[in-house]
Amino acid sequence: MTNTNVLLTGVTGILGRHVLYELLYLYASGRKMGALGVVIRTRSGQTGLERLKTIIAHRYRPAYLKGYAVNDLLKHITLIEAGIEELNAAHLATLENFDNLHVIHTAAETDLSNTSTANEKAFTHNYLATKHLLAWCTPKLYKFIFISSAFSIGHQEGVITDQYIQFDAAGDPVLNEEIKNRNPYERFKIKMEFELIKYCRQHGKAWQIVRPSSICGRMLDEPLYYTPTFNVFYLFGKFLYACSLSNILRMGEKIRIAANPAGSMNIVPVDYVAKAIVRSFENDAIGQLNAVSSRHVPVAYLFQSMCNYAGIKCDLTACEPPPGSMSVLEKQYYETIGPMFSSYLSTPVHQFDTVRLRGIMSDVVEADVVKGFKDLYEFAYENEFRSL
Known part of the structure; x- marks a missing residue:
């Protein structure tokens, strides 16, 4: 060797x-x-x-x-x-x-x-x-x-x-x-x-x-779902969690998110x-x-799942809603993480070629992120999106 x-x-x-x-x-x-x-x-x-x-x-x-x-x-x-x-x-x-x-x-x-x-x-x-x-x-x-x-x-x-x-x-x-x-x-x-x-x-x-x-x-090795820091798409959940603590978020309300409705992440x-x-x-x-x-995760599923967990609704729109029509929650979103997310949520429909990757990972069962997303997200939420 x-x-x-x-x-x-x-x-x-x-x-x-x-x-x-x-x-x-x-x-x-x-x-x-x-x-x-x-x-x-x-x-x-x-x-x-x-x-x-x-x-x-x-x-x-x-x-x-x-x-x-x-x-x-x-x-x-x-x-x-x-x-x-x-x-x-x-x-x-x-x-x-x-x-x-x-x-x-x-x-x-x-x-x-x-x-x-x-x-x-x-x-x-x-x-x-x-x-x-x-x-x-x-x-x-x-x-x-x-x-x-x-x-x-x-x-x-x-x-x-x-x-x-x-x-x-x-x-x-x-x-x-x-x-x-x-x-x-x-x-x-x-x-x-x-x-x-x-x-x-x-x-x-x-x-x-x-x-x-x-x-x-993590979705392969026990203990599952761990990551030391919750970032990228987790930041939206962290945003909703912080808004719920500051009473910006009201149960049952709807947030409009600028995104490609047919898009995925x-x-x-x-x-x-x-x-x-x-x-x-x-x-x-x-x-x-x-x-x-x-396999990609549909943007609609991703954000609706996170919103449902917070007790609110989600509506994907072609563009950012007019400032005068925004709720307090929407204003907070577009003033903080919205600009970053919008550039990714508007990405054209695409797919990665994974032939070579799966060739070297053929004996590793690929996790179904869509199927496991609720458990993945629940772990983050229960840990209050803190660094672990």
Whole structure:
């Protein structure tokens, strides 16, 4: 068995910690040999080691890790206590046993709004930090696995393949100028994809891009439905919950939401994405891969389900209702999260091609997000949409 040496970023985040769980199980069970490194900064009075221990000992860690003691799992990890933008030569020297390094870069700021603040966060934390990480690890790098977003394709209709980045006759990447991104998060994701391929080609390094869609809680591994943070579509439920506490929401009322009534959203369980990453990152035949669900969730079902849980009704409209006709609840929605949601809910009808994904996940039963959505959402609601 050859050694698999991995450096993982973003382990305190939604996806990163689940990739960590998957890798830890493989190393602890002897299914993989090699070294596993993680990058964690000190934050909120906790050292990187304390934060790492909290993740590994978490009450919602997957059941497949229950048979392993925390200290035994920690033995498989080399910890670099730093922010990605702080990584330097001294940090790289700690990876002396990490030859032919595979870097799995999951760390990112996820802000889907279209504001100057969101632009600054995406530029600094997603784009510049990734470029710094890439240059820093180059001396030891074999392959850089960049976790992008299935939504970096922007407004797109029809069948969406894995090949967001095309190549010219010379094999150089070509960025499609017709991509219409909805926000800075998407724009810097696709820009980094393009620059990653160019950089790796110039330096003789392997690369891979994996693009999850909207991530929800676990639906494969017990305990089910867990996610450390409730964001993206969960934010609408969080909004309704907050409005119910402040008496903005009145039982039985109706909220009009600007959306494509025939539209849908691709929602994928976090454990499914983590398994797809771990199964694909050593496969050099896979350059670009959309880690998504085969079936979309209809927007009408999604929002009606969340509204029903809050005791109100939902009406999908072609455009935002006139300001003078808005209820207090509708005004609050369009002044806060509405602008972000509208750009996604108006997306043309589309479908992801999942042939390659299902090829590597053929023995994994794909969760039915529509069927399980009520249980998924109930878990979030009962936990008051708090970070767990």
